[in-house]
Amino acid sequence: MRLLILLATTTMLAACGGAGPQSVGSSAPPTGGTGSGGGTSGGTAHTFVSPQDPKTYKAVGSSHSYAYSQAVSVQADATGAAIPGTRTASQTGQLYQGDATTVRDSNLTIAYNPRDAIFDVSFNNPTAGTTATSRFQDPLHRTNFGGVVEPQRGTPNLGSAAWNISGVNYLESGTSDNVYYDPGLPGEFVFELLDPELPGSYNSTTFFYQTPGTETQYVTFAGYLRNQASVSRQDQANGNGTTTGVTVQSNTFERGAFAYGELTANDKVPTTGTGAFEGSMLASMVFNDQPDTTGNFDTYFQWIAGTATTNIDFGANTFSLSLDGNVGAPLFDGTSGQHSVLEDALFRANGGGSINLVNAGGFLGQFNEAWFVNPGGARLDLVIAGSSINGAFYGPNGTEIGGGYRIVGGTPDERIDILGTFVGKKP
Structure with a gap:
């Protein structure tokens, strides 16, 4: 039986509740800052956990996109x-882009109106090829895992046993036309057409965040994904005078991870002493080290989530950052499925840098090492061509931190890029 996912041309994708009520109160959604997104906690009332007024945040983090078409044959x-079971496909016409923003140069915003429970998120970044700008205002935009309706494919279930991150809320909206998930490829992002004579399309954005007050009071982390597909039916010449109809799909994927909250005024950041900050980390990754060894150019997105430890020496104006995460399953699309970093692999990275409030609005640095350990013990060390860590202080007197990072692989003929965010507070 065909699983019909979206039959109307403007159907909202959602279910109920996320990690509790997304409204003003003990499980309130994030707010704070100012209308221009630069608010501080130096002299303003703390409203991040219990929002009262519409406010807009400037987010710091990273995003990337990947666009391609599927070359399909049977x-x-x-x-x-068509002979059943003979379908093959590969990713062609690939375009990958990524970017990490700083506290000062970010145009990524997250706004919330507590009166009407409306979120407006904008992750439009031409450098990263991301264009998602969405409003979540229908109560049905709230969704979660479990039940008949769940977040779209490719969304990380951060509350699962693998990650066990609490208080995460999911919001989702989008449209589809004339498509349903291919039942022959369960769990994969592959569509068939309801009417083979007409083209089809899919476009959905999911925004998720940890409820302020769950782990941190003045900053939180968030992520988003946007999946787009255009689908059509084409004739394949078989070489014997016959043709076979095959479904061709072009995809554009966007992913991002960010931190946002009530920034600390520069003159309120400590200038002496040290601090250890513990919190969550989230990242989106592409990892394909196979083009030069197996000839496989198919690339898949994977999420990484776990913990971050940041040690700061305010007197010396230095910091160190350690990331400790677990890798999720790839989002497959009917192509080869070949990948090197397996589900449940461990991720580790270490870096550091300096505090520069005047020029950077916080702290900035680089990574000196990063690696994965697959189930079974095989270790994959990264050759780092470039990396960045950009962070800021949040809350009164810099009691919490948040930031973004990027690690770009440097081995020729590989597509490796890890972009993420982290938050933390003093124990």
């Missing part, structure tokens, strides 16, 4: 009919 019999 084997056919003498009449031109």
